Amino acid sequence: MTAELTAVGGADQLATERLAARATAPPPRPKAKAGPVEWILVHMTFVVVCAFFLVPFVWLLSAAFDAKATAYIQFPVEPTIMNFVRIFTEHDFGRVLVNSVFVAVSTMILVVVTVSLAGYSLSRLDLRRKDWITYAVLLLQTMPISATMVPIYGLARQLGLRNSYLGLILIHAAIELPFLIWLMKGFFDSIPRHLEEAAWLDGRSRIRALIEIVLPLARPGLGIAAGLAFLSAWAEVLMVVILIDQDSLKTVPLAFYEAMRNQGGYVEVQYGVIAAMAVIYLLPVMVVFFAARRLMVRGLMSSTRGL
Amino acid sequence: MAVARRGRLARNRLYLAGLSPAAFLLALFFVGPALWALGSSFTNRALVGIDAANPRFVGLDNYVRLFGDPDFGRVILNSVIFVIGSAIIGQFVLGLLLALLLDHAQRRGFLASNFVYAAVLLAWVNPTIIAGFLWVAMFDFYNGSLNTGLHVLGAQPVNWLGQGPMLAVIIANTWRGTAFTMLIFLGALRTIPSDIYEAARVDGAGAVRRFWDHTLPILRPIAALTLLSVTMATFGTFILIQTLTNGGPAFQTEVIALYAFHEAFQNHAVGYGSTIAVVMLALNLAFAIVFLRWSRARA
């Protein structure tokens, strides 16, 4: 997901925002009433749109709780929780889940530390060529990860990083860096320098000033970065496919990938069981999504600022 | 003066140091693979066999073979069709329409718009492998939700993945990625204060006129950049297509990312696969430079 985000019209957003800021906001006014025809048309469209976007999820829920789940939506023929039990007892989902958690959390920590440092440094850097670095970061962000699958496989094999979490964590962290450095730079840009400068004058070292003064102010940005880093690592499938083939190291996406592997023909899938896995796998995503929806979107969109 | 300059450099040294861990990671896992792919594309490296142990330098042979291969032509065509269908017609247009709809609904105070907004976002935020799984089920010929729906309406079931794989893959990817363009357009639309529309109303402009004169001009600047952006993002689609059709049936949905993967890991031709990867990266770089130039021009 984050790989898709490029600094779209960064300058444009900036320009239109500037224009909007200049137009002074009038006092909030009660909204104009809409006619009944308009109301019906709009809400009918809403229903169609929601149906398109939500039907797959509705199916997912109906299949996860159904012992006789099939590919179409039905009220569970045989409502059961057994699917959820079976994935842990028969399919070793527990271990896979733990692996995923470990990898995602480790990646998140590595990413947040690296990205705060890099974002802060880039923000405060005072070089003539500073823009070049920023553009280089932007360029990297647009790279399609699927194109790097082959060379990373080769490189990892030569470096001995295959089938190791070290390799996986490092590589995935690297993938997340360009976008998140961009994000954090934006946040640090908005924190005025004179706060650290006051701390330096007081005798604090650079590092202490950063940790004690600047980071607390950047907390919302760090939160967003952490959330996005976690979700991205949680969903990582391309690199896992390339790097991991040892059973004990598998993460959830790989389990799915192997269950779904389409040999070009028909797929025989135990829908109920896999649906149950999917539901559990989706839980952290839903939690972060609903808890921080506005923050996340703002973070994703604010990535365009500062061009 | 000299002291100040020294101080400046010294301070910068610290910041450059702060950048180094990130730079190290980026070099290793972005620049490194790009270079590795480039190097490997000039060899006949393979996954197994003699060529795995002792890859031979073959110069531009791989490239010659690639550009002369009708399969590759087919792959490019597929990729173009996919991008046009999913990114341009699907995500861009649908995202724009949804943004207009939601902006209007929000100005009217329709609370349901929040729900719709969340639904579109949900399709985007969930892991791609899950999206693949969901749509495999949706497209299932015998029991999938789409065919069941058609059955209910009295229509014939469609063999989505078998007979209309490109369409199926485009639909699934549009479902997945529309939120991105919707968010960008919605952001732009929200910057228009309601006053503007009221002033236009008082000035005598009807609804269509207001849209044409005041909404579109605000959207036009970012439309081009958004289009380029979503094109670039769709270009590298891999997992979704692999899960649904794996490039088939009969090469019908083999896009460039899948082609590289299959050549390297199924046909074991890593060198050749690297060649394809290099082509992908080069194309992407070209797009990216255009993109950067456009966005800087906007500044």
Added chain:
Amino acid sequence: MANVEFDEVWKQFASQTAAAVKGLSLDIRDHELLVLLGPSGCGKTTALRMLAGLEEPDGGDIRIGGKSVVGLEPKDRDVALVFQSYALYPHLSAHDNIGYPLKVRNLSKADQEAKVQRVAEMLGIGHLLPRRPGQLSGGEQQRVALARAIVREPRVFLMDEPLSNLDAKLRVHTRTELKTLQRELGTTMVFVTHDQAEAMSLANRIAVLSAGELQQIGTPDEVYDHPANLFVAEFIGSPPMNLLEATRDGDSVIAESGWRIPAPRPATASSSSSEQLTVGLRPEGIAIVPAGQDGGQAAEVVAVEPLGSEVIVDVRVGSQALKIRAAPDVRPEPGSTIGLRADPAAVRLFDRSSGLAIH
């Protein structure tokens, strides 16, 4: 050019408990500059928007030139509105902003150009025409918004606090320009503001509103000298009118602090003859006399505010605080005692419970 009538207009928004406009009846004469004055939330902007056609009244009628406009789209009413935020089209140049209403009406290019140039000249913004709103200062934007309204040659000008976003000096300067402009153009103008000084200086007549109801309508002099109720009395005038609670005693009234103020009984003595009154005295209606002088009320000086052309003296009579306007050389010592004498002609009486003026 036309007159405007509000006839028992009601407006209730679903999201609010109280009605925004309650039974408003108002006659605005042709060629007149009428100011709708009142605090925020009093319904003045709502009334203006109903006149423009951006809101529709829930009850009553609105007429322009004698014909009802209720239900008509704004464009069919031939009114122009200047928004508080100016609402200039950000993506169009000033020139195109001004010309937009003409373009919508499909005027010929030549006609459009001629009118735009004429209006630009009138307001002195010819040199700003190629620029975009984002490149203009607040004052310049305001003129462009004004030009856009004028170029349409409407029957009625509507202005929603157009000067509020300007800095003080510019506001005063533009005020005068607006007044002159309206007189030259002769077009009926309805001007909304919360600034009473602005209202006083601009208006031919002022309509004071509070909580959706009309309090009083009259010329600035009428509203200042003879406020119809306590609300108007307090709202108009700076420093505000001094208000004292008092009871009647023969030919005068006695304030709670004990001050006896001459106040002849009105010719038509009200039958309720409630003796609970509020007495209003404008700061200039109280004279300062030497302490202890016969007929003077003793008062303690709290503060002296020299304003250059005059002096405001803050005093205390008992527990009552008063402000008095005096000549610039009057400088009593804070803490000292002075004498006050009320000018009988300046005494205004209000019924304490209803707030209405007693004549």
